[in-house]
Amino acid sequence: DTGVSQDPRHKITKRGQNVTFRCDPISEHNRLYWYRQTLGQGPEFLTYFQNEAQLEKSRLLSDRFSAERPKGSFSTLEIQRTEQGDSAMYLCASSLAGTGWYNEQFFGPGTRLTVL
Amino acid sequence: AQSVTQPDIHITVSEGASLELRCNYSYGATPYLFWYVQSPGQGLQLLLKYFSGDTLVQGIKGFEAEFKRSQSSFNLRKPSVHWSDAAEYFCAVGATGAGSYQLTFGKGTKLSVIP
Numbered sequence: 001d002t003g004v005s006q007d008p009r010h011k012i013t014k015r016g017q018n019v020t021f022r023c024d025p026i027s028e029h030n031r032l033y034w035y036r037q038t039l040g041q042g043p044e045f046l047t048y049f050q051n052e053a054q055l056e057k058s059r060l061l062s063d064r065f066s067a068e069r070p071k072g073s074f075s076t077l078e079i080q081r082t083e084q085g086d087s088a089m090y091l092c093a094s095s096l097a098g099t100g101w102y103n104e105q106f107f108g109p110g111t112r113l114t115v116l
Numbered sequence: 117a118q119s120v121t122q123p124d125i126h127i128t129v130s131e132g133a134s135l136e137l138r139c140n141y142s143y144g145a146t147p148y149l150f151w152y153v154q155s156p157g158q159g160l161q162l163l164l165k166y167f168s169g170d171t172l173v174q175g176i177k178g179f180e181a182e183f184k185r186s187q188s189s190f191n192l193r194k195p196s197v198h199w200s201d202a203a204e205y206f207c208a209v210g211a212t213g214a215g216s217y218q219l220t221f222g223k224g225t226k227l228s229v230i231p
Contacts, residue, residue, distance in 0.1 A: 033218070
């Protein structure tokens with residue numbers, strides 16, 4: 001079963017360091033989403049791509065965050081100069097773009113980031 | 117902007133008992149509504165969704181939900197809970213504005229099941 005995969009599953013870093021996460025969507029899915037989930041909260045939308053184009057970004061995506069999907073397949077999310085407030089689970093999801101509004105978003109297991 | 121409220125942070129039920137998880141949403145138009153379940157170490161899994169039509173929707177694992185426009189609610193129900201249902205449950209609303217595909221989630225309800 002080739003679902004959405006994320007790497008690494010866990011990342012511990014020191015404040016001020018840069019980190020990069022990778023998401024591999026389901027192979028035929030052309031939409032890819034990033035969400036952030038902090039303890040006791042539901043996932044919060046960060047950004048989404050259709051193919052390689054980044055079409056929507058949340059206010060939560062500060063200048064220290066950058067996401068790319070260079071060839072419309074896998075995506076990376078980089079956080080520069082990490083802060084303790086960045087500690088969270090980063091979730092990736094993918095879906096097909098269809099004729100209707102919504103095609104189910106399939107979520108990966110997430111990358112848990114701890115900033116010391 | 118849309119929002120979702122799940123009033124119950126934690127619910128404990130006995131195995132075999134019925135379950136209802138509450139969800140209230142705020143959105144200006146007819147919303148797209150979803151319930152997801154998250155088990156430890158697992159990704160979010162879609163249980164069911166509502167777009168239009170019949171207000172009672174059936175999902176996987178024996179769950180159902182009822183959309184009530186007058187109450188701005190989309191409560192999740194299951195007639196008989198199994199120990200494997202212990203997990204965290206999230207209600208979400210999808211924006212219907214053109215070009216926006218983000219989901220807005222509630223804070224979740226953690227379900228514990230007593231044998």
